[in-house]
Amino acid sequence: MGKTTGFMEYDRQSQHERNPSERTKDWEDYTEPLSEEELKKQGARCMDCGVPTCHTGMEIEGATTGCPVYHLIPEWNDLVYRGKWKEALKKEHEKNNFPEFTGMACPAPCEGACVLGINEPPVAIRTVERSIIEKGFEEGWVVPDPPEKRTGKKVAVVGSGPAGLAAADQLNKAGHSVTVYERHDRIGGLLTYGIPEMKLPYSVVERRVNILKEEGIEFVTNTEVGKDLPSSELENSFDAAILCGGATVHRNIPADGRELKGIHYAMDFLHSNTKSLLDSNHEDGNYISAEGKDVIVIGGGDTGTDCLSTSLRHGCKSLTQFDIYTKKGAVRDEVANPWPQWPVIHRVEYGQKEAEAVFGKDPRAYAVMTKKFTGDKNGHVKEVHTIDVETTFDENGHKIRKEIPGTERVWPADLVLLAIGFAGPEQEMVQELGVETEDRTTVKAEYNKFATNVDGIFAAGDMRRGQSLIVWAINEGRGAARECDKYLMGATRLP
Known part of the structure; x- marks a missing residue:
């Protein structure tokens, strides 16, 4: 590697984020790019590993670790450190047709498998990946390259x-x-x-x-x-x-009151929002609005987080996200969740940061299971009834949900979004x-x-x-x- 001591000299720096309170007022990219000097330092943090596990995608205990497209990560990190951006772009495209998509929206299992991540913050791989492809578009290096001849098929x-x-x-x-x-x-x-x-x-x-x-x-x-x-x-x-x-x-929730108005699948909410935004900047009104509503998002994953962020931009009245699991720890369990498994730790994603900036607290409620929905006289949802649960696994790995008596709660809700997968x-x-x-x-x-x-x-x-x-x-x-x-x-x- 070009900077063999880079991982000892430089701290991790991922993509900058715009102010959470300000960015909820628009629909622009919530991130901001690093400078070339900052990016060179991030490339320099890539160690000269004997076995670089970051680019070998596999599944361990049901979770992805490493990069499934086998990105040549150490190679393009080194090229960025040395300022050879065009060569880095070529290396990036060798394994990934669309590094801009993964650079913006992938959870980066490569970083979970980073060798540096054993005892230090991992290399900011996704940030460097995105920066390479954006540099390529800015410089005009990404151009059409049609095939020279057709097969007739x-x-x-x-x-x-x-x-x-x-x-x-x-x-x-x-x-x-x-x-x-x-x-x-x-x-x-x-x-x-x-x-x-x-x-x-x-x-x-x-x-x-x-x-x-x-x-x-x-x-x-x-x-x-x-x-x-x-x-x-x-x-x-x-x-x-x-x-x-x-x-x-969509996965559904078989709970009483599910048929009430105001309960929607997350993808219907997100789809209608984006289509209306792109079609008319929301002027056509053809979307599910969270404006002025008490919003409950059921589901603790990325889609649920996207619902949080979208609801905030609509101007919701309140916002709560149910997570069926207990709150994770700040560091991985070295016995149950050793490296290079994907680190199962507490994370605060962009939507939670925004909700905390707007409402003063993290929107998540943990170990909560929905029991039923109740509505008003017009058949519209007005409450979500829950109970706290403990999740365990039997000898075959099947989940067991144990309800905890006395933990019943009632939450006001005008809009409920189901983000529990497919x-x-x-x-x-x-x-x-x-x-x-x-x-x-x-x-x-x-x-x-x-x-x-x-x-x-x-x-x-x-x-x-x-x-x-x-x-x-x-x-x-x-x-x-x-x-x-x-x-x-x-x-x-x-x-």
């Missing part, structure tokens, strides 16, 4: 989230003619309509999509396969198809195609082969593996493209 990709875009990009590089079908009016899937504007601006998605268009990929919006386009067209009009439709069936993919298209599924309805296709039981049809991303990370979706899209290319041509040069 046609491939359909269903879904334009990170898995679909990665598959399309790779197949196009191989020279195939690729058509991507998206049921919504904008490309990007949950990148566009599931992640709020201040966390991943649509302009970031759009600039990459425009490059893909110039490289020859055809995008067809407002077209749902199985509804607007017969599923049979995938087999009749294309030589192969890759299903990347995501896992969009059960799997929608089934209509899958059934029409005759594609086999696993028990939890995900498409049955072996990892690293991605082929379904139907000849010429592959599956990747959340549709195959279930709800997961952006970086896993990119991994799977690339892998499915490789296997699809091999199916079409008998061999492949795709990584």
